[in-house]
Amino acid sequence: MKEINAADFEQEVLMSEKAVVDFYSTECPPCEALAPKFEALAGIYGEQVKFIKIFRQQNRDLAEQLGVKSSPTLLFYHNGKQVGDRLTGGIKKSDIVANLNLLLPASEIQRFAERQKPILTSFDVAVLGGGPAGLTAALYLCQAKINTVLIDIALPGGQVATTHQVSNYPGFIEPQLGYMLSHQMSEQTKLCGTSYKVAVDVAKVDLLQKQIVIDEFETIQAKMIVIATGASPRLIGIPGENEFKGKGISYCATCDAKYFHEKEAVIIGGGNTAIEESEFISKFASKITIIHQFDKLTANKTAQDKAFANPKITFMLESEPRAIEKAGDRMRTTVENLKTGQRTIVESDGIFIFVGMSPNTGLFGKVLTYDPWGYINTDEDMQTNIEGIYAVGDVRSKKYRQITTAVADGTIAAIAITRKIDLTS
Numbered sequence: 001m002k003e004i005n006a007a008d009f010e011q012e013v014l015m016s017e018k019a020v021v022d023f024y025s026t027e028c029p030p031c032e033a034l035a036p037k038f039e040a041l042a043g044i045y046g047e048q049v050k051f052i053k054i055f056r057q058q059n060r061d062l063a064e065q066l067g068v069k070s071s072p073t074l075l076f077y078h079n080g081k082q083v084g085d086r087l088t089g090g091i092k093k094s095d096i097v098a099n100l101n102l103l104l105p106a107s108e109i110q111r112f113a114e115r116q117k118p119i120l121t122s123f124d125v126a127v128l129g130g131g132p133a134g135l136t137a138a139l140y141l142c143q144a145k146i147n148t149v150l151i152d153i154a155l156p157g158g159q160v161a162t163t164h165q166v167s168n169y170p171g172f173i174e175p176q177l178g179y180m181l182s183h184q185m186s187e188q189t190k191l192c193g194t195s196y197k198v199a200v201d202v203a204k205v206d207l208l209q210k211q212i213v214i215d216e217f218e219t220i221q222a223k224m225i226v227i228a229t230g231a232s233p234r235l236i237g238i239p240g241e242n243e244f245k246g247k248g249i250s251y252c253a254t255c256d257a258k259y260f261h262e263k264e265a266v267i268i269g270g271g272n273t274a275i276e277e278s279e280f281i282s283k284f285a286s287k288i289t290i291i292h293q294f295d296k297l298t299a300n301k302t303a304q305d306k307a308f309a310n311p312k313i314t315f316m317l318e319s320e321p322r323a324i325e326k327a328g329d330r331m332r333t334t335v336e337n338l339k340t341g342q343r344t345i346v347e348s349d350g351i352f353i354f355v356g357m358s359p360n361t362g363l364f365g366k367v368l369t370y371d372p373w374g375y376i377n378t379d380e381d382m383q384t385n386i387e388g389i390y391a392v393g394d395v396r397s398k399k400y401r402q403i404t405t406a407v408a409d410g411t412i413a414a415i416a417i418t419r420k421i422d423l424t425s
């Protein structure tokens with residue numbers, strides 16, 4: 001693996017037979033999650049494919065030239081030509097492997113696959129998801145001397161790691177940087193002795209057999225499972241969103257706001273996250289247009305007051321985006337006024353979408369029961385309808401989703417599990 005600057009791009013990438021390039025940034029949780037996967041794959045595929053890292057903040061012109069608008073972005077090259085998919089955001093190891101395989105002959109693909117032998121590991125409890133809820137559950141379980149593994153598809157931290165500042169987590173007088181707060185939580189859980197399997201692909205979860213398959217070759221067998229997979233940004237589902245995700249559309253201000261120095265941004269949403277993150281983005285951007293469907297914002301009063309007093313922010317209320325297009329380097333958002341039906345085009349250098357979250361339950365299927373919004377039902381001890389399967393934090397059906405309520409759920413599940421294990425041993 002090699003770190004290069006723009007000046008070496010032609011020699012190291014365009015003139016190589018096979019290369020994969022990682023454009024990364026600092027203070028970027030998905031970049032940190034990608035780093036160990038990229039390094040591990042460099043160890044396997046490095047003889048055949050050049051693994052290159054480029055620091056986007058110091059190589060902005062090259063990044064812009066290549067249309068890199070989001071960190072991290074992975075680009076694949078074959079004889080100087082870009083091939084395969086452009087991967088951005090929370091990148092899965094299996095997607096990288098699929099694109100690396102496009103560069104290789106079938107015999108080589110087979111050879112690399114054979115290097116990974118299936119293994120089985122056993123734990124008392126597997127905690128799936130390392131946000132505040134999962135980290136707290138794992139901490140309590142670890143302190144109760146219960147053999148616990150924490151599994152996450154990214155690095156631990158969850159949504160907190162992508163939050164600029166947290167000012168309402170008790171115990172801190174000053175607002176805390178989100179990634180620092182999540183780092184402290186994770187270190188506390190790790191130092192206790194919890195086993196960590198992070199930045200892995202979770203390929204399959206069998207809740208009835210209590211088995212989790214990670215990276216397609218390791219099966220984890222547990223006596224109990226705590227589901228703490230949280231929630232992910234909801235998509236708005238308009239034309240252009242999928243096409244320009246990571247190429248002008250972002251869902252993470254912490255990752256991408258710093259590239260908006262003296263640039264114009266459109267923000268879609270009017271809740272707490274949209275308004276608080278707009279304030280942060282305005283530290284860099286010259287102009288922000290907030291598009292919100294209602295006639296009033298739904299964010300808390302303090303955040304609203306700040307936003308209304310911010311001269312860089314203007315509002316398009318009772319309006320909804322209908323389509324997103326790109327013209328050269330500029331993004332064009334078609335916005336419909338819901339009262340008049342009139343459509344206008346708002347131009348910007350990039351778009352941030354903050355329209356709420358949806359629960360990460362895709363792997364669990366119909367064996368669990370859910371509320372009408374797709375969140376997992378539990379009892380007061382956080383146990384689901386399946387004995388020994390618990391759900392905690394934002395993924396669980398409840399009224400208020402905050403860090404404090406997530407850590408509370410994690411605590412309750414861990415204590416309930418500890419009591420059960422004590423009784424049976």
Ligand SMILES: Cc1cc2nc3c(=O)[nH]c(=O)nc-3n(C[C@H](O)[C@H](O)[C@H](O)COP(=O)(O)OP(=O)(O)OC[C@H]3O[C@@H](n4cnc5c(N)ncnc54)[C@H](O)[C@@H]3O)c2cc1C
Nearest residue numbers: 129131132133153158159229230231393394401402403406
């Ligand atoms: C921008 C923003 C700002 C916020 N600000 C605040 C604030 O100021 N104060 C506050 O109290 N709350 C705030 N929140 C809400 C708070 O962050 C959440 O309520 C809290 O993080 C929920 O914790 P969790 O552990 O349940 O889930 P998450 O934080 O969502 O963590 C879930 C974890 O599970 C992992 N995961 C997902 N799928 C899988 C899978 N299949 N297998 C394994 N792992 C998986 C994810 O990678 C992640 O690490 C904010 C949220 C956002 C988005």
